[in-house]
Amino acid sequence: MLDYKLLEAMASVARLGSFDHAAKELGLTQSAVSQRVKLLEQRLGQPLLVRAHPIRPTQAGLALMRHQQQVVMMESTLAASLTEEQDDSHTPVRLAVNADSLATWLTPALAQLYQKHGVLAQLTVEDEELTLERLRGGEVAGCIASHARAVQGCRSHRLGALRYRLMATPAFAETHFTEGVTEEALIACPTLTYGRDDELLNRFFARHHPQVAGRPPHHQLPSSQGFVDAVLLHMGYALLPELQVEEALSRGKLRLLSDAHIDVPLYWHSWRLQSPVMETVGQVLSAVGKQRLIQ
Secondary structure, eight states, X not given: OOOHHHHHHHHHHHHHXXXXXXXXXXXXXXXXXXXXXXXXXXXXXXXOEEOSSSOEEOHHHHHHHHHHHHHHHHHHHHHHHTOSXXXXXXXXXXXXXXXXXXXXXXXXXXXXXXXHHOEEEEEXXXXXXXXXXXXXXXXXXXXXXXXXXOOTTEEEEEEEEEEEEEEEOHHHHXXXXXXXXXXXHXXXXXXXXXXXXXXXXXXXXXXXXXXXXXXXXXXXXXXXXXXXXXXXXXXXXXXXXXXXXXXXXXXXXXXXEEEXXXXXXXXXXXXXXXXXXXXXXXXHHHHHHHHHSBO
């Protein structure tokens, strides 16, 4: 029989990467958290954490983290069903999502989950190529990713796709693309990337401008809104989600540089063993995705 106070301490250390951060979250001393983790490891007869910087879970620790999160959600659901005033019941749900979803279609879905079902979203924001690692690591109960293939013990469901188009301000286009969107112009003038792992522009070039070799000079801005703001301030051209800049396009603040586009598919990933709360999260995300995303 697992002691869930011990399990909560271990999961917090693994998720936050340190005993100190876990102690602050749990309202305990660092020594108390360390003792709980050691006691759990002794009872199970194996290490659950790799004491590195940052601390990370072992395979057994990952399995226990997933179990602990599922138990927390199931207990919250049960508490709500036994309480007459269910509107006062809140269920925290940890999710990993991509920044562009959060900036475009996801927030209305999260608002609906809170207002109708009392779900408190606790988000980790990553590139859509990396969110699956958070789920695989047991840090979150579900994620939005660009990969269809589910990790072991999980399932995936297609939500739709975000469409990206190459854009700049009219002033930037008139300065840097006087001869049109040529390979020479694309490689010579500045663009924007979200981070070191951002390969979307390279994929766009490979599909629509295969003669472009190398990467153009670029600003690195790990913020969806910062991306748009930088383009509006003539700092470069970029691939932007249509959903995010509909108004700026209609008002002439931005200009499409070509008719070409690239669609990034988005999938909802969650554990196969579902709690009622996670079933609801998946249903709401699917419904809103069907309304807002490319199908």
